[in-house]
Amino acid sequence: MPKIIGGSLEEHRRAVRVRVFEVLRTQLYERGFDAVTLAGIAAEAGLGRTAMYNHFPDKESLLVAFVEDEATSYVERLREAVDGVADPIGKLAMFVRLQLRVLAEYHLPPGAALASALAPAAYRRISAHADPITGQLRTILAEAAAAGRLPDEDPDILIPMITAALATRQVVDVPPEQLEQAIEGAVRFVLRAVGTSETRKRSPI
Template structure:
């Protein structure tokens, strides 16, 4: 009989998912998605192979569940940070900082590679997590224009350009001590690009 972690089945499931996601995060950081295996994640998480297969039937479903978990957490953190910022310009700076910090810390294959790695429905589920971020960025830009703090350009164009810029791993693929300076340089460039520099 498999060992139950925690005091109840609900606690057990939650703890298994936490351990598995922590192990997967580490595996992605150290080895990349292509090298990840369910049995390797189970071993790193300290859970049985049967247990991980009960939660995630394959690598694709594990990745989707992990991204959904991380995205939900990130959207909450972003909302809290943006609400604490004052002006739309300050909010945009915070948005850029958090997006790039997340890119530096989060090691998934880039979009086109990910789309070829996952089946189409799994990729769509992961891609859908960008929707709240896109909406929030659009709101920031529209508020910036309304306040006269940003250039009156088409928000859809600005969102696409900023999104493309913030997905460029080269910005944060620098030695760890240089990451903060690289992020601040990117913030300045994005602010200038919307007429807020």
């Protein structure tokens, strides 16, 4: 019988998921989605194949579970960071920074490629996690417009344009020492694009 990690079966399952997700996160960054295999994840996480398949029957279920876990943590991180900024333009700048830093951390395929790699139901589950993030952006834009800091443009036009710009990997595919400079350039671009020339100093997060 496999050794139980923690004091209960539920703690064991969570500990295994944390271990597997840590390995997957590293492999996504180092190798990319296409090169990831369940056998490779299991070996690096110190799990037998049977134990791995008991938790994640296939690569698709692993990816969906990982994205759901990461998205939940990220949405909370995003809310805390944005709520900690009083100025609405500063909130938008913080939103852009976080989105790009997360993009730099993970090597998931872009939306179209991910859609083709997953079954429709699985892709819809992953896509659903973008809704709270989009909602946060909508709130920021509305707050800035109400304060007279941005033109009162249609958010249904602005939001897809901003999110498309922040999903472009070329922005963050730079040497590590150039990443912050690239992100700050993107912040200035988005602020100008939505109708303000204001910029904000980089805020540690």
